[in-house]
Amino acid sequence: MTSSDTNGKRVLVAGATGYLGKFAVQQFKRRGYWVRALTRSEERLRRGGPFTAPAIAPEDCDEIFVGEATKPETLAGLLDGIDIVFSSIGISRQRDGLTFEQVDYQANRNLIDLCSGTSVENFVYVSMLGAEQISNLAITIAHERVVETLRTSGLEYTIVRPSGYFSDMGVLLDMAKRGRALLVGSGNNRFTPIHGRDLADVCVDAAAGSDREVEAGGPETMTQREAAALAFDVAGKPVKMTVIPLWLAKGLARTIGLLNTQFGDLAEFIVTAGEVDAVAPTRGRTTLRSYFESLNDS
Ligand SMILES: NC(=O)c1ccc[n+]([C@@H]2O[C@H](COP(=O)([O-])OP(=O)(O)OC[C@H]3O[C@@H](n4cnc5c(N)ncnc54)[C@H](OP(=O)(O)O)[C@@H]3O)[C@@H](O)[C@H]2O)c1
Numbered sequence: 001m002t003s004s005d006t007n008g009k010r011v012l013v014a015g016a017t018g019y020l021g022k023f024a025v026q027q028f029k030r031r032g033y034w035v036r037a038l039t040r041s042e043e044r045l046r047r048g049g050p051f052t053a054p055a056i057a058p059e060d061c062d063e064i065f066v067g068e069a070t071k072p073e074t075l076a077g078l079l080d081g082i083d084i085v086f087s088s089i090g091i092s093r094q095r096d097g098l099t100f101e102q103v104d105y106q107a108n109r110n111l112i113d114l115c116s117g118t119s120v121e122n123f124v125y126v127s128m129l130g131a132e133q134i135s136n137l138a139i140t141i142a143h144e145r146v147v148e149t150l151r152t153s154g155l156e157y158t159i160v161r162p163s164g165y166f167s168d169m170g171v172l173l174d175m176a177k178r179g180r181a182l183l184v185g186s187g188n189n190r191f192t193p194i195h196g197r198d199l200a201d202v203c204v205d206a207a208a209g210s211d212r213e214v215e216a217g218g219p220e221t222m223t224q225r226e227a228a229a230l231a232f233d234v235a236g237k238p239v240k241m242t243v244i245p246l247w248l249a250k251g252l253a254r255t256i257g258l259l260n261t262q263f264g265d266l267a268e269f270i271v272t273a274g275e276v277d278a279v280a281p282t283r284g285r286t287t288l289r290s291y292f293e294s295l296n297d298s
Contacts, residue, residue, distance in 0.1 A: 091139075
């Protein structure tokens with residue numbers, strides 16, 4: 001879709017301060033949409049985020065709405081004049097003490113509920129590849145409850161299902177620079193990591209398309225070990241990996257869960273992700289090496 005085809009459509013980007021959300025704000029705007037960004041902090045929106053997430057400049061969006069999706073009372077007027085809602089709201093590195101149920105499910109549920117009786121015609125939601133097949137984790141349960149809510153909402157919707165993000169690969173490069181990478185499980189599970197900018201482009205396409213589900217991966221299929229080896233190569237360090245066996249990782253995750261529900265749920269997810277393949281069709285073009293090199297230079 002070119003900018004002239006968007007017909008002045010107005011999009012709300014929720015999750016705009018996040019890794020994917022920042023790229024989504026920029027890509028919707030570049031491709032001709034009128035963009036309102038939902039954020040908890042305008043200051044953080046304007047600043048660059050970790051792992052090359054861009055700073056949002058005045059020309060990157062038309063309006064900023066400061067509110068909190070977990071608190072419906074802060075959202076009055078959020079969807080005024082909006083045609084499309086895009087949401088990548090979810091917990092990744094936040095330390096708010098909230099659960100996946102409270103954020104990944106309830107915050108998105110609040111946005112869906114808000115659509116009723118408004119001009120919103122389409123909701124683009126970012127879940128994850130394979131979440132519908134992993135039904136026992138707090139994060140996948142929360143994501144798929146959002147999907148189910150959309151299915152019965154009467155709204156047009158698209159579910160985007162990405163493989164791993166380059167932001168998570170940035171963590172591997174950080175470890176490689178420090179001299180040792182920790183891997184959970186054998187490290188031989190395969191996946192197709194994707195750059196946030198490439199994925200944002202997929203999301204803009206999804207907003208204009210008619211597919212209900214869109215799976216999206218980057219240009220390379222690799223194992224966790226191969227990604228780590230690449231990180232060491234770019235960091236110019238000898239490869240040193242410590243593998244945490246699954247039995248031990250599972251035990252650790254359970255112990256963490258007894259101490260803190262949010263961290264325990266996250267640890268359980270990391271352990272499960274270390275066990276399964278997550279290979280999606282190629283939608284991104286940026287290679288992991290070029291991303292590591294740009295991170296290394298920055
Ligand atoms: N990382 C991966 O490999 C991967 C793969 C597949 C799918 N996903 C999913 O993709 C989505 C986006 O990921 P991301 O890496 O872009 O995440 P991110 O950088 O953590 O951004 C998530 C967004 O959710 C918002 N959020 C978190 N807690 C909130 C709260 N209590 N109230 C309101 N907003 C809150 C964040 O706002 P603040 O910035 O204000 O905290 C941020 O804008 C997530 O749902 C994730 O599960 C990730």
